[in-house]
Amino acid sequence: MNGFLKKQNNDRLIANLMMIAVGAFCGIFVVLSADAEKIFGGTPRDFILHLFTCVLCIFAAYFIQAVIHEAGHLIFGLLSGYEFVSFRIGNVMFIKERGELRIKLYNIVGTGGQCLMKPPRWENGIPYRLYNFGGCILNLISALVLLPIFIGLDSGILKIFVGMLTAVGFGNVFINGIPLQIGGISNDGRNALLLGKSEKSLRAFWLQLYVNGLISEGERMRNMPENWFFLPEGEESSDPVICTVGVMLYNYYFDCHDFEKAEETAEYMLKTTGLLGLHRNELLCELLFLRIFRGASSEEIDSLNTPALDKYIRSTANYVSRRRLAYAYQLLYRRNITLARKCRELFDRTVKSYPYSSEIENEKEIIELIDKKSEIY
DSSP, rough: OOOHHHHHHHHHHHHHHHHHHHHHHHHHHHHSOHHHHHHHSSHHHHHHHHHHHHHHHHHHHHHHHHHHHHHEEEEEEEEOOEEEEEEEEEEEEEETTTTTEEEEOOTTTTTEEEEEOOOOOSSOOOOHHHHHHHHHHHHHHHHHHHHHHHHHSOHHHHHHHHHHHHHHHHHHHHHHSSSOOOOTTTOHHHHHHHHHTOHHHHHHHHHHHHHHHHHHHOOGGGOOOGGGOOOGGGGGOOOHHHHHHHHHHHHHOOOOOOHHHHHHHHHHHHHHHHHHHHHHHHHHHHHHHHHTTTTTOOOHHHHHHHHHHHHHHHTTTTSHHHHHHHHHIIIIISSOOOHHHHHHHHHHHHHHTOOOHHHHHHHHHHHHHHHHHHTTO
């Protein structure tokens, strides 16, 4: 576990250094774009206006390059035989649901966007390199195209903007291409590295995307074969991609309402060293819910509700599963009817924009079980 935490800290340090480097790179482009005599020889108002313009250009450049990055996954995924599932920038998601394109609100903390695709059927492997590196490839192409345009422009706002786009494009290539785990999530480079190590890792990656594709089509996990999912053992428990299958096994049991096996699975997975930070926090939230639901002692419940987990819960409060957790916590544990009703209202509001209808079905079923458990409604 110490080695795992050390690796996490090293990756975070490298990521932070790269972000600083990208910022410095942007600063260089700003200096090269500026009309020094006008900016530094003008009034304070001119300087503030220039600074404000630069900040806006940086934000716009990050947004546009994020779109370009996810478009790269989409384009190269399609070229590799994948099918479109969803395309998200920020919390706005375009998702293919039962053959129709819909717009939903959805966000994953630690990610600026995501393009998910359903891979072709497994036949001794699937293409994965172009899909994983597609974002970096398109970022690199855009930056290389923009660089000579930047050089040819005269100083001014347009030059600053093109410079920011160029700098952020190159920055995205390094931040996403160098294998790292950032904010508990493996970047594209790390995914590709792990997938190339073993066929079992590649199959786990395929299963994750394939199951997500089925869920987007409205399929319930409980209707999928149980033998698709398994708990990682031995060296497998240090592989983040394979550990994802163990998380899916938890989701399978939870959708089947087999809460005893779900709790056992969550506790097992939390002991693995390869579990991504994002999945670790999610399973801790689920374990907290399961203990509340079965009426565990306050010691068991409070031992999970650490300051670190409380911070994560607050940062993901708009997740539909977090709304369910908050409702159960207030109704079953705190017995605070007033707050429970507010949590229920937030839950009902959240499911309206949630992208996965099959998960909504299960969440609503769980809410009904919570109500029955409370013996209040």
